[in-house]
Amino acid sequence: MFKWMQTEQDIYEKKLKSVMKRLKIEDFNFNWNRDSCYIEFQYQENSYRMEHSVQIAREKGIILRNGLYCLKELVQSLEDLCRIIERGTYKLETWISGFSRRDT
Numbered sequence: 001m002f003k004w005m006q007t008e009q010d011i012y013e014k015k016l017k018s019v020m021k022r023l024k025i026e027d028f029n030f031n032w033n034r035d036s037c038y039i040e041f042q043y044q045e046n047s048y049r050m051e052h053s054v055q056i057a058r059e060k061g062i063i064l065r066n067g068l069y070c071l072k073e074l075v076q077s078l079e080d081l082c083r084i085i086e087r088g089t090y091k092l093e094t095w096i097s098g099f100s101r102r103d104t
Contacts, residue, residue: 004103012072019078023085023092039074043092048099050074 006014013030019093020028020041036053052070057063064070085092 008072009068012068012075015079016075018072019075019082022082023078032071035067035070037067037071038073039078041073043096048096050077050099078089 010104016028016030016039021052023040023043025043028039030039030076031037034052035055038052039050041048054064054070057070057073064073081092081095084090084095
């Protein structure tokens with residue numbers, strides 16, 4: 001009866017896919033657990049990783065209930081980044097230079 005209802009998880013996973021498409025990033029991976037999350041992606045032959053956790057948020061005075069809320073925060077940050085890039089203010093390369101780079 002309620003198959004049409006999307007869960008919060010479905011919504012943010014779909015938003016992540018959409019935002020990665022807007023950033024023209026095809027190769028990415030993500031996961032979230034009880035208290036953290038990460039998003040890994042390839043861009044211009046380099047690998048990058050974004051992470052967030054309940055603990056990191058708590059240290060900033062922000063209360064997040066679990067790793068899904070951490071994923072939500074990262075996706076919202078990527079959506080903000082898309083808007084900046086789409087306005088022509090900065091390029092993606094400028095922003096990701098501060099991300100954790102992972103050697104492949």
